[in-house]
Amino acid sequence: MAVEAKHLALHHSDGEENLREQLMFDPKPRKEMNAMVMEAMQTADLKYWTVVAILAGLVATCLLGAWGYMIVVGMGVAGINRPVFWGLFISNFVFWIGISHAGTFVSAILRVFKAEFRRPFTRAAELMTTFGLAAGATYPLIHLGRVWTFYYMIPAPNQRGLWPNFHSPLEWDLVAITTYLLGSTMYLFLPLIPDLAMARDNSTGWRYQLYRFLALGWRGTETEWRHLTTAIKIFAWTIIPVMFSVHTIVSWDFAVSMTPGWHSTIFGPFFIAGAVFSGVSAVAMVLFIIRISMVNMDYFIRAEHFDGLGKLVLIFSFVWAYFYFNEFMVEWYGGEAAHHNVMDFITKGPNAWLWYVMLICNIVIPWLTLWSGKVRRTPWMMFVIGVVINIGMYIERVVIVPITLSRGRFPFDWGEYTPRVEILISIGSLSLFLLLYALASRVIPLIPVWEVQEGQEAHSLKKIGKTEVPSVIDVE
Amino acid sequence: MSESAHETAAHLALFDEVDHAADAIVRLREIGIYERDLEVISGLPFSHKILGRPEKRTYVPLVGVFGALVGFATGAAFNFGTPLLYPMRVGGQALLPIPPGLLIMFEATMLGLLVFSFVGVLIENGFPFFRRKEYHPDIANGKIAIVFHCLPHQESLAYAAMRQLGAEKVSRAETIVL
Structure with missing residues (x-):
């Protein structure tokens, strides 16, 4: 019987100690886990509110203020100009869409493959998807300049009876990001319903009213x-x-053009690998912050989870390096002058240091550190490595967008790019992501308690020969 | 037994362990209570096999497939229909190109599938439901409840059986505003 499996017959003290390090073999009563999650949500000290206030201030000034200033004064306050018409706005767009891949990868792919270590942090990752998309989706609007013309992209006829051009990559972006944003938000909400009902049954006051509304009347029949x-x-x-499809389409924003350095058939998988690489690293960062800043989270988020994420990050570092080398090799060996000009500018030009920092962050540091189980199981080290990788992946997007555009096919298309208001807006959108996450952490149960308990019910020790080995069954 | 108990008052038995709940379901059947008069409420998705119950039917996949078809048709209409409403021929380019059309139709199909599956869950579960219903708040804290309807002469038998099988509580089911 499935549920009997949870009563672990652990007789060997050493083995028991090792197994207890794993959340699935360290069960607590459901009531206790619920109380821990509720306490984590309801604990917000002065430090938390100070952080929230600072982030809200940054959003108000850097994002809304700077964007508003740009709308009023015009796009001239941004650094983009001929030939670099795509600057940090587009780099940020690609970066945030990449971060948003974390939730889907961790939650959906690991769920499909029944990777058990995913259970306590699927929701933390799904929230990254939703908020990463929210941050990323602002950039096409910001980049439009005249943002009030946005409605031309909505699939409806305009005042002249014209429909949007569905054959345009801009429209592909709109359709794909809308699909992903709606899909991932619904995917966040569905597994949340039982936990919202749990929160409803364990809260009072405004929280009760909120969770009652959001739980939709869930009972658990x-x-x-x-x-x-x-x-x-x-x-x-x-x-x-x-x-x-989303990140492939984002990559096609570049690849379907004839711009040297962009017109590549492997941009789709290359972008996906990079997105998952940065996204999974960001999950490790977020888990570390959750673990140190919220009470009781060290029970749910353990060294084993950082270890699992570390392995994934290392694998995707290999994949990213493979695609990057593949892309580089073909263009270098092909010998086309326009491509060589771009490559020389990236690797030897005034911004070449960015390229080397990118390689160090994305390849050298992960490869030198993540092979070590001790490093992977140390949360603060995983946080630092995650920060380094995300700096590297951000630089990668900067190298792909404005730096590549700085060397067009012909010399009259060469130029330099210096970001201006873009820097403030970038800080603002990072603050928006962090602010949304900080607020959500006190309203949404970040731990999917029912999934954790389901996992604990499903894990047991099975006696094989002279020893007992961990085994897992399917409760559903 | 041919007389239905479904219109009678509901009773609720609360268990700590799913094994005991599963045994209780067998016992209630032996007493003569129909499957349709039983309902298990839990904080975990126990399969029908674990509970020893018939599998519940769900139309969510069908609703999702219908949504995918709607999405596909919408995508096709956007991509192949709207250019015909106001044809703008650009030199050398197809008015109705297929590869970009596949993109739009793929995204629209997926969106249709996801939205309809989501709505399917809401409709099939009757959500949102904020009125009174048989429930116990301890269910969210790990207890397993069996809600059953029985005829008056079965009541004492059922209560005794539930207690014998380890029910923490057996009583008339309270309805709670959800």
Whole structure:
């Protein structure tokens, strides 16, 4: 019987100690886990509110203020100019869409493959997807300049009876990002419903009213679970190709042009690998922050989770390096002058230091550190490595967008790019992401308690020969 | 037994362990309570096999497939229909190119599938539901409840059986505003 499996017959003290390090073999009663998650949500000290206030101030001034200034004064306050018409706005757009791949990868792909270590942090990753997309989706609007013309992209006829051009990459972006944003938000919400009901049953006051509304009347009947788990499976399978399509389409914003350095057939998978690489690194960063800043989270988020994420980060560092070398090799060996000019500018030009920092951050540091289990199991080290990788991946987007555009096909298309108001807006959108996350951490149960308990029920020790080995069964 | 108990008052038995709940379901059947008069409420998605219950039917996948078809048709209409409403021929380019059309139709199909699956869950579960319903707040804290309807002469038998099988509480089911 499945549920009997949770009563672990651990007799060997050493083995027991090792297994207890794993969340799945260290069960607590559901009531206790619920109380821990509720306490984590309800604890907000002065330090937390100070951080929130600073972030809100940065959003108000750097994002809304600087963007508003740019709308009023005009795009001239930004550094973009001929030939670099795509600057940090587009780099940031690609970066945030990349970060948003974390949730889908961690939640959907690991769910489909039944990777058990995912259980406590799927929601933390899904929230990154939603908020990363929210931060990223502002950039096409910011980049438009005359943002009030946005409605021309909405699939509806304008005042002249014209529909948007669905054959344009700009429209592909709109459709793909809308699909991904809606899909990932629904995918965040569905597994959240039972936890919202738990929060409803364990809270009072405004929280009760909020959770009561959001839980939609969930009780947990067999029928409700059947519909919910079926839908979660559908979402897990469906959101994966959507995730692939979104970043492929983002890469095609570049690749379908004839610009040297962009016109590449492997840009799709290269962008996806980079997105998952930066996204999974960012999950490790977020988990570290959650662990040190929220009470009781050290029970749910453990060294084993950083270890698992570290392995994924290392694998995606290999994949990213493979694609980058592949792209570089073909263009270098091809010998086309325009491509060589771009490559020389990137690797030997005034901004070449960025290229070397990128390689150090994305290849050298992960490869030198993440092979070590001790490093992977040390949360602060994973945080530092995550920061380094995300700096490297941000630089990668800067190298791909404004630096590549600085060397066009002909010398009259050469120029330099110096960001201006873009820097403030970039700080503002990072603050927006952090602010949304900080606020959500006190309202949304960050730990999917029912999924954690389900995992704990499913894990047991099985006696094989003279020893007992950990095993897992499917409760659903 | 041919007489239905579904219109009678509901009773709720609360268990700590799913094993005991599963045994209780068998016992309630032996007493003569129909499957349709039983409902298990839990904080975990136990499969019908674990509970020893018939599998619940769900139309969520069908609704999702319908949504995918709607999405596909919408995508096709956007991509192949709207250019015909106001044809703007650009030299050498197809008015109705297929590769970009596949992109739009793919995204629209996926969006249709996801949105309809989501709405399917809401509709099939009757959400949102904020009125009174048989429930116990301890269910969210790990207890497993069996809500059953029985005829008056079965009540004492059922209560005794539930207690014998380890029910922490057996009583008339309270309805709670959800």
